[in-house]
Amino acid sequence: TTHRLAVIPGDGIGTEVTPAAQSVLDAVAARHGFGFDYREFDWSCERYRTEGAMMPADGLDRLRDHDAILLGAVGSPGVPDHVSLWGLLIPIRRTFRQYVNLRPVRCFDGVESPLRNADVDLVVVRENIEGEYSQIGGRINSGFPDEMAVQETVFTRVGVSRIADYAFRLATTRRHRLTSATKSNGIVHTLPFWDEVVAERAQGFPDVDWDAEHIDALCAKVVLDPGRFDVIVGSNLFGDILSDLTAAVAGSIGIAPSANLNPERDFPSMFEPVHGSAPDIAGRGVANPIGAIWSAAMLLDHLGHPEAATEVVDAIAAVLSETPLRTPDLGGTATTSEFTAAIVKRVA
Amino acid sequence: TTHRLAVIPGDGIGTEVTPAAQSVLDAVAARHGFGFDYREFDWSCERYRTEGAMMPADGLDRLRDHDAILLGAVGSPGVPDHVSLWGLLIPIRRTFRQYVNLRPVRCFDGVESPLRNADVDLVVVRENIEGEYSQIGGRINSGFPDEMAVQETVFTRVGVSRIADYAFRLATTRRHRLTSATKSNGIVHTLPFWDEVVAERAQGFPDVDWDAEHIDALCAKVVLDPGRFDVIVGSNLFGDILSDLTAAVAGSIGIAPSANLNPERDFPSMFEPVHGSAPDIAGRGVANPIGAIWSAAMLLDHLGHPEAATEVVDAIAAVLSETPLRTPDLGGTATTSEFTAAIVKRVA
Numbered sequence: 001t002t003h004r005l006a007v008i009p010g011d012g013i014g015t016e017v018t019p020a021a022q023s024v025l026d027a028v029a030a031r032h033g034f035g036f037d038y039r040e041f042d043w044s045c046e047r048y049r050t051e052g053a054m055m056p057a058d059g060l061d062r063l064r065d066h067d068a069i070l071l072g073a074v075g076s077p078g079v080p081d082h083v084s085l086w087g088l089l090i091p092i093r094r095t096f097r098q099y100v101n102l103r104p105v106r107c108f109d110g111v112e113s114p115l116r117n118a119d120v121d122l123v124v125v126r127e128n129i130e131g132e133y134s135q136i137g138g139r140i141n142s143g144f145p146d147e148m149a150v151q152e153t154v155f156t157r158v159g160v161s162r163i164a165d166y167a168f169r170l171a172t173t174r175r176h177r178l179t180s181a182t183k184s185n186g187i188v189h190t191l192p193f194w195d196e197v198v199a200e201r202a203q204g205f206p207d208v209d210w211d212a213e214h215i216d217a218l219c220a221k222v223v224l225d226p227g228r229f230d231v232i233v234g235s236n237l238f239g240d241i242l243s244d245l246t247a248a249v250a251g252s253i254g255i256a257p258s259a260n261l262n263p264e265r266d267f268p269s270m271f272e273p274v275h276g277s278a279p280d281i282a283g284r285g286v287a288n289p290i291g292a293i294w295s296a297a298m299l300l301d302h303l304g305h306p307e308a309a310t311e312v313v314d315a316i317a318a319v320l321s322e323t324p325l326r327t328p329d330l331g332g333t334a335t336t337s338e339f340t341a342a343i344v345k346r347v348a
Numbered sequence: 349t350t351h352r353l354a355v356i357p358g359d360g361i362g363t364e365v366t367p368a369a370q371s372v373l374d375a376v377a378a379r380h381g382f383g384f385d386y387r388e389f390d391w392s393c394e395r396y397r398t399e400g401a402m403m404p405a406d407g408l409d410r411l412r413d414h415d416a417i418l419l420g421a422v423g424s425p426g427v428p429d430h431v432s433l434w435g436l437l438i439p440i441r442r443t444f445r446q447y448v449n450l451r452p453v454r455c456f457d458g459v460e461s462p463l464r465n466a467d468v469d470l471v472v473v474r475e476n477i478e479g480e481y482s483q484i485g486g487r488i489n490s491g492f493p494d495e496m497a498v499q500e501t502v503f504t505r506v507g508v509s510r511i512a513d514y515a516f517r518l519a520t521t522r523r524h525r526l527t528s529a530t531k532s533n534g535i536v537h538t539l540p541f542w543d544e545v546v547a548e549r550a551q552g553f554p555d556v557d558w559d560a561e562h563i564d565a566l567c568a569k570v571v572l573d574p575g576r577f578d579v580i581v582g583s584n585l586f587g588d589i590l591s592d593l594t595a596a597v598a599g600s601i602g603i604a605p606s607a608n609l610n611p612e613r614d615f616p617s618m619f620e621p622v623h624g625s626a627p628d629i630a631g632r633g634v635a636n637p638i639g640a641i642w643s644a645a646m647l648l649d650h651l652g653h654p655e656a657a658t659e660v661v662d663a664i665a666a667v668l669s670e671t672p673l674r675t676p677d678l679g680g681t682a683t684t685s686e687f688t689a690a691i692v693k694r695v696a
């Protein structure tokens with residue numbers, strides 16, 4: 001088999017970690033007898049500066065016909081977020097109904113956690129296309145003392161049900177524990193609804209032990225006792241917060257991966273590291289490729305190669321625990337290519 | 349002087365830590381030549397169970413004529429949040445225009461942080477009456493597959509300006525560093541507005557070094573490098589999350605205090621520990637009174653007794669660093685009254 005992948009390296013260190021992930025994909029695929037046919041898209045803030053848009057008008061259509069999308073990072077100083085993010089990343093998530101944003105977090109031997117006792121092995125399941133990130137809202141009385149801005153959070157029964165089902169199902173393949181992030185005591189319309197729908201869906205998964213925690217207390221518990229969590233399901237905003245927080249607790253957001261999934265496979269899913277374009281270190285060849293490589297492992301899993309996926313994650317763990325190779329963000333002096341070469345060697 | 353205080357112990361451990369705070373207030377006041385005249389209100393979930401409401405219909409009016417309000421905690425299993433919180437706590441915050449929720453966080457010698465390197469001394473300034481906790485919203489198609497719930501977040505120029513001004517002013521009395529919590533890259537109507545208004549108000553405080561951080565990255569940084577923060581200003585929701593998270597990073601939410609302030613003093617301000625009613629440990633006399641006592645210190649400051657306030661906080665620090673006295677939540681065996689007696693002895 002040859003999988004057709006759309007590759008969007010994007011900006012900053014996105015252009016450094018994406019080729020790293022591709023070389024790992026090629027190496028592991030060769031050994032397993034499959035391959036990748038890459039189509040690269042230069043959609044980025046640089047393209048915006050010359051062409052006036054992050055991607056062409058028919059950009060989404062050009063992506064449609066791929067088995068998956070590998071994305072690096074988008075964003076550049078001086079380019080507003082509504083251009084860089086809402087002109088590329090967010091439309092891909094939404095148009096391709098990638099309603100699951102899956103973010104595994106674990107501690108690796110050899111990566112120091114900021115916590116004295118961190119024993120983290122969890123997955124954040126984030127609702128990815130509705131909720132707090134809605135386009136509904138605006139301002140009135142702009143520039144005057146009585147100016148105000150409003151924004152509508154929108155939760156649908158369909159949207160909450162499908163993310164809850166996904167998370168409960170995932171919990172049945174893990175330690176059968178699920179925590180639902182809420183704040184229904186303060187946000188009294190949308191989050192009580194979230195709670196009700198999650199409780200309803202829970203009935204389909206009697207062997208999953210679950211509870212709901214308010215986001216404030218939940219963030220505190222993530223720091224005080226991260227080992228208690230297995231699957232955490234949250235809205236677009238709460239999932240965003242929890243995935244960065246849990247990744248930090250495990251030691252670094254430079255290693256965190258993510259999968260933007262359309263579980264029904266009506267559209268391509270997208271795989272991207274959680275970190276951003278990091279303009280401060282871009283161009284120096286020292287970006288940590290682990291987030292991108294781990295995201296590529298999630299892509300392998302999605303495309304039906306769970307063994308190859310496991311081998312890639314095991315290779316990351318092995319290089320971190322058995323060698324002193326580290327990029328500067330983890331306290332080492334390795335370059336992106338040195339670290340990547342060590343992974344490639346293990347999976348080839 | 350005698351200050352008139354309204355006291356609402358509330359539910360669970362609220363009824364245990366509030367008298368503790370009062371005995372500290374009495375002791376320190378006596379030494380400084382002032383006093384308190386307490387009026388106690390039994391407003392609580394217990395009252396709700398017998399009378400059908402947390403407080404009487406004219407409850408807010410009865411509070412109005414006090415110099416300040418001391419509150420323990422509200423909430424009890426089986427009583428819905430819209431009764432316990434929206435029938436007491438939140439109406440007080442809103443009716444009395446307590447738009448600042450001030451939450452200092454610091455590490456005490458003798459309280460172990462979950463972090464390897466925690467050096468925290470910061471204040472979260474939380475917008476307390478608008479933002480995400482709005483009453484505007486509802487549902488449609490209840491119980492049907494096309495059901496949905498919406499909720500409006502509302503930021504006004506007046507509301508954002510006054511909380512930003514308060515936070516910047518506070519920063520000028522501290523280390524001149526301010527961080528504004530945002531998520532304007534994802535929540536594209538309300539938070540870009542928040543950012544703009546904060547940037548405008550910043551111009552009035554040229555000696556404060558400030559920046560804005562997205563809430564996801566900010567939560568990660570709080571864990572990875574908490575010492576960098578001085579004043580953090582955030583919306584109702586972000587301030588709620590950040591105050592629990594930073595308190596956990598400093599070792600415990602059992603010690604965190606809060607002041608709900610009406611800075612113009614048109615109405616009484618309210619002082620309450622950040623922790624809740626903790627039904628699991630209520631009635632056993634082992635609740636940690638530090639959050640309530642520290643909140644009482646903030647009340648002293650607000651009523652014009654900064655020296656007495658400092659003495660109370662210093663007494664907490666001294667008992668924690670010089671004695672082994674700790675309530676069970678901090679790993680000790682002291683009761684609420686034993687710990688409180690040690691504080692009273694120091695401030696008397």
Ligand SMILES: CC(C)[C@H](C(=O)O)[C@@H](O)C(=O)O
Nearest residue numbers: 185186216433437438588622
């Ligand atoms: C109980 C709840 C509504 C409240 C809030 O979020 O405001 C609490 O968490 C707090 O921080 O005071």
Ligand SMILES: CC(C)[C@H](C(=O)O)[C@@H](O)C(=O)O
Nearest residue numbers: 085089240243274533534564
């Ligand atoms: C860049 C931003 C809009 C994005 C998000 O919040 O979705 C990012 O933080 C992420 O987590 O993928």
